[in-house]
Amino acid sequence: MKAFASLLERLAFTPSRNAKLQLVRHYLERTPDPDRGWALAAMTGDLQLRTVTPSMLRGLAAERLDEKLLALSYDFVGDLAETIALVWPDGAEDDPSLSQAVDLLRTTGKVALPAAISAMLDRLGPSERLAFLKLATGNLRVGFSARMARMALAGMGGPSVPDLEELWHGLSPPYVPLFDWIAGGARPENAARAPFRPVMLATPTDLEELRALSPDDFYAEWKWDGIRVQAVSDEGIRRLYSRTGEDISEAFPDVIDAMDFDGTADGELLVRRDGEIAPFGELQKRLNRKSVGKGLLASHPAGLRLYDLLIWLGRDLRSEPLHQRRAVLDAADFGDARIDVSSLLKFATWDDLAKLRADPPATVIEGVMIKRRDSAYVSGRPRGPWFKWKRDPMVVDAVLIYAQRGHGKRSGFHSDFTFGLWDGPELVPVGKAYFGFTDAELRELDKFVRANTTERYGPVRALAPKLVVEVAFEGLNRSSRHRSGVAMRFPRISRIRWDKPAAEADHLATLEALL
Amino acid sequence: MRADSILFPTESGLYCPEGGFHIDPLRPVERALITHGHSDHARSGHGAVMATRETLDIMRLRMGPDFAASTQIADGPTRIGGVTVSFHPAGHVLGSAQIAVTPDRGPKIVVSGDYCRAPNPTCLPFEPVPCDVFVTEATFGLPVFRFPEPLTQAAKLLASMAEFPDRQHLIGAYALGKAQHVISLVREAGYAAPIAIHGALKTLCDYYIGQGVDLGELIPATADEVPAQLVIAPPSAFASLWVQRFRDPVIGFASGWMAVRARARQRGVELPLIISDHVDWPSLTATLTELAPSEVWVTHGTEDGVIRWCELAQTPARPLRLVGYEDEAE
Numbered sequence: 090m091k092a093f094a095s096l097l098e099r100l101a102f103t104p105s106r107n108a109k110l111q112l113v114r115h116y117l118e119r120t121p122d123p124d125r126g127w128a129l130a131a132m133t134g135d136l137q138l139r140t141v142t143p144s145m146l147r148g149l150a151a152e153r154l155d156e157k158l159l160a161l162s163y164d165f166v167g168d169l170a171e172t173i174a175l176v177w178p179d180g181a182e183d184d185p186s187l188s189q190a191v192d193l194l195r196t197t198g199k200v201a202l203p204a205a206i207s208a209m210l211d212r213l214g215p216s217e218r219l220a221f222l223k224l225a226t227g228n229l230r231v232g233f234s235a236r237m238a239r240m241a242l243a244g245m246g247g248p249s250v251p252d253l254e255e256l257w258h259g260l261s262p263p264y265v266p267l268f269d270w271i272a273g274g275a276r277p278e279n280a281a282r283a284p285f286r287p288v289m290l291a292t293p294t295d296l297e298e299l300r301a302l303s304p305d306d307f308y309a310e311w312k313w314d315g316i317r318v319q320a321v322s323d324e325g326i327r328r329l330y331s332r333t334g335e336d337i338s339e340a341f342p343d344v345i346d347a348m349d350f351d352g353t354a355d356g357e358l359l360v361r362r363d364g365e366i367a368p369f370g371e372l373q374k375r376l377n378r379k380s381v382g383k384g385l386l387a388s389h390p391a392g393l394r395l396y397d398l399l400i401w402l403g404r405d406l407r408s409e410p411l412h413q414r415r416a417v418l419d420a421a422d423f424g425d426a427r428i429d430v431s432s433l434l435k436f437a438t439w440d441d442l443a444k445l446r447a448d449p450p451a452t453v454i455e456g457v458m459i460k461r462r463d464s465a466y467v468s469g470r471p472r473g474p475w476f477k478w479k480r481d482p483m484v485v486d487a488v489l490i491y492a493q494r495g496h497g498k499r500s501g502f503h504s505d506f507t508f509g510l511w512d513g514p515e516l517v518p519v520g521k522a523y524f525g526f527t528d529a530e531l532r533e534l535d536k537f538v539r540a541n542t543t544e545r546y547g548p549v550r551a552l553a554p555k556l557v558v559e560v561a562f563e564g565l566n567r568s569s570r571h572r573s574g575v576a577m578r579f580p581r582i583s584r585i586r587w588d589k590p591a592a593e594a595d596h597l598a599t600l601e602a603l604l
Numbered sequence: 605m606r607a608d609s610i611l612f613p614t615e616s617g618l619y620c621p622e623g624g625f626h627i628d629p630l631r632p633v634e635r636a637l638i639t640h641g642h643s644d645h646a647r648s649g650h651g652a653v654m655a656t657r658e659t660l661d662i663m664r665l666r667m668g669p670d671f672a673a674s675t676q677i678a679d680g681p682t683r684i685g686g687v688t689v690s691f692h693p694a695g696h697v698l699g700s701a702q703i704a705v706t707p708d709r710g711p712k713i714v715v716s717g718d719y720c721r722a723p724n725p726t727c728l729p730f731e732p733v734p735c736d737v738f739v740t741e742a743t744f745g746l747p748v749f750r751f752p753e754p755l756t757q758a759a760k761l762l763a764s765m766a767e768f769p770d771r772q773h774l775i776g777a778y779a780l781g782k783a784q785h786v787i788s789l790v791r792e793a794g795y796a797a798p799i800a801i802h803g804a805l806k807t808l809c810d811y812y813i814g815q816g817v818d819l820g821e822l823i824p825a826t827a828d829e830v831p832a833q834l835v836i837a838p839p840s841a842f843a844s845l846w847v848q849r850f851r852d853p854v855i856g857f858a859s860g861w862m863a864v865r866a867r868a869r870q871r872g873v874e875l876p877l878i879i880s881d882h883v884d885w886p887s888l889t890a891t892l893t894e895l896a897p898s899e900v901w902v903t904h905g906t907e908d909g910v911i912r913w914c915e916l917a918q919t920p921a922r923p924l925r926l927v928g929y930e931d932e933a934e
């Protein structure tokens with residue numbers, strides 16, 4: 090840890106790029122594995138560690154130093170990690186290795202973390218404490234990029250910068266095979282396989298922008314609330330990358346197992362059970378893991394929903410139009426239920442799409458993706474070929490005041506609701522909603538309607554003002570046809586608030602303020 | 605007699621009416637006792653000046669022979685008016701002393717001036733003097749200041765010189781005390797090659813050598829090509845034309861302030877060396893514990909930190925709020 094700490098300190102004060110490269114190269118030449126690999130990854134920001142929050146650090150420091158002295162010190166130094174490194178009482182310095190420190194930050198659980206950090210600080214001298222705390226707060230700031238890392242490595246006399254670039258994405262810290270190669274060992278062939286390709290990103294849009302475009306030129310599909318990934322399977326080497334090129338394969342062995350194809354696919358990583366997509370929170374449990382237990386693999390099975398192919402069976406499809414790539418994708422057989430293809434939405438007009446978007450079939454859909462049928466797959470975020478039209482509903486809490494029987498499948502139930510907002514002591518109707526609830530909720534609502542009818546006007550029942558519903562809608566217009574003076578676009582019941590007293594529903598003024 | 609009527613701050617500095625003298629006065633006074641030769645403590649134009657022999661020498665070298673109307677070398681306990689004064693080594697720079705003021709009746713006060721407890725081969729070590737009131741500086745009066753072993757900093761400098769053998773290392777160090785301290789540390793760390801010094805350092809380095817401090821071979825850094833990898837210069841030289849003769853040097857600075865990164869960045873240095881001639885927090889608080897005075901007065905620096913420490917240690921403490929001491933040496 091001492092060598093790493095003095096390197097960081099030196100880099101922090103060294104403005105010259107050449108001097109930095111020399112310092113790092115010498116450090117790499119003199120430091121054993123795996124420390125040097127961890128150090129390199131830490132400097133370039135490629136090390137994923139548990140992040141320690143400032144408040145946790147403050148708490149730890151307060152256990153060792155009077156709070157007023159700590160405050161005076163922080164005031165003077167201006168950097169929390171540095172302050173704590175400086176004021177932390179000296180312990181028995183036994184110079185633990187950088188690997189030990191990294192290990193601690195990779196594997197310690199949240200609950201045990203504060204005590205583990207304190208214990209580590211007790212083993213370090215002042216500059217090592219600072220290095221450790223910078224590592225722990227993910228804030229090294231030494232101005233050393235991955236590109237400079239490759240230059241420093243090339244300076245060690247082995248492979249050149251282009252050699253290194255070719256397989257950089259296939260390498261992961263602590264880069265032991267890489268250092269072997271530099272020392273004259275074998276080229277890590279597998280690292281060159283299954284490389285990450287820069288992804289194509291969409292720009293946000295709205296109805297206004299879309300109206301200027303022809304719907305016929307575009308495909309649309311659901312935007313799933315998962316994680317955008319690139320799944321690469323290349324001559325037996327399989328990797329799953331985040332959209333920034335971070336290799337997340339280790340956390341998803343189930344998906345890697347299922348990737349029995351030859352190509353580079355673009356898609357959404359999701360947790361799915363029996364065809365149902367689980368909310369993002371469930372996927373989160375699978376993220377940032379070094380390894381996954383059997384229990385979690387069973388309870389949170391992950392899968393892919395693909396929407397594009399970059400390379401397939403050795404053919405680079407990126408310059409071909411989307412409709413051709415899509416045809417290849419639709420024809421592909423993935424042979425595993427964990428992998429399927431995102432289906433295209435049927436729409437003739439943008440209003441059709443707006444309706445679909447307003448009432449998606451699953452809550453894990455966060456909008457629609459709209460892609461030009463003739464778009465090539467290009468890297469970056471060009472404006473025009475791909476759009477994301479996110480669901481960003483406005484919501485109000487309203488009171489149900491009228492109900493009417495539905496049609497078709499719902500004809501037996503009261504499924505058409507009029508809701509109102511408070512205007513002084515009375516409820517003013519502001520809109521109608523026909524959807525947004527599940528079948529089970531529909532039955533409950535129907536029961537509520539029957540039990541709380543105060544009057545009947547033909548098919549319409551007036552209800553006792555008791556039940557609050559959260560109404561989501563896409564927009565708001567002024568309207569002379571409505572008594573309230575406003576009309577909602579695509580209103581639907583997003584939640585039934587059985588818990589909320591009617592008196593606490595929103596007022597008309599709240600809605601008007603949204604105009 | 606109460607302590608604060610024996611000695612108290614005035615516009616001219618700490619004043620002792622019983623003895624009719626000021627300690628380290630900020631403006632010309634009739635009778636001055638000087639702790640050490642730094643320019644914020646030792647000024648010219650006083651009537652009678654009493655200090656250690658070395659401090660008087662240094663004042664003469666820096667200000668010329670007429671810096672005071674008369675001088676007296678401090679030598680053992682001396683009666684001045686109604687009090688007895690004595691000078692004791694402070695470990696800060698060559699000749700630096702603490703001044704003990706003992707009234708016939710009443711508390712004994714020790715004014716430490718600037719002091720340091722870390723071993724320094726260029727001056728006598730700090731001598732703890734039992735007292736009732738201890739007047740401490742607080743230049744580095746916060747727990748963030750815990751200076752490393754000075755030799756580790758010399759090792760850091762030598763490692764950098766080995767890392768960049770083709771680059772000259774220009775180290776900023778103040779002329780009195782710090783420059784000689786840095787040079788002697790580098791020598792102690794085993795560096796034997798000639799060290800170049802800026803012209804402004806010559807007089808005091810020669811004086812130190814004359815007093816028996818071994819600085820090794822020093823050469824002037826005045827030629828267009830300075831044939832030494834290590835060059836010591838006062839901080840002011842870095843803003844002058846002089847510095848332009850060096851191509852791509854590594855600029856360093858030796859100071860206790862280098863312990864804090866923001867301070868080091870302000871200086872724009874590439875190689876911060878934490879070398880101080882002042883007490884750091886652990887030795888300041890250890891000194892207070894060791895001396896266990898019944899009262900602590902705090903002069904220049906970060907008084908708040910020291911006052912808080914005294915509060916926690918249940919030692920009465922107060923800031924003297926003297927202005928005008930600018931820590932020349934740091």
Ligand SMILES: [Zn+2]
Nearest residue numbers: 642696718933
């Ligand atoms: Zn001084």
Ligand SMILES: [Zn+2]
Nearest residue numbers: 718929931932
């Ligand atoms: Zn001073």
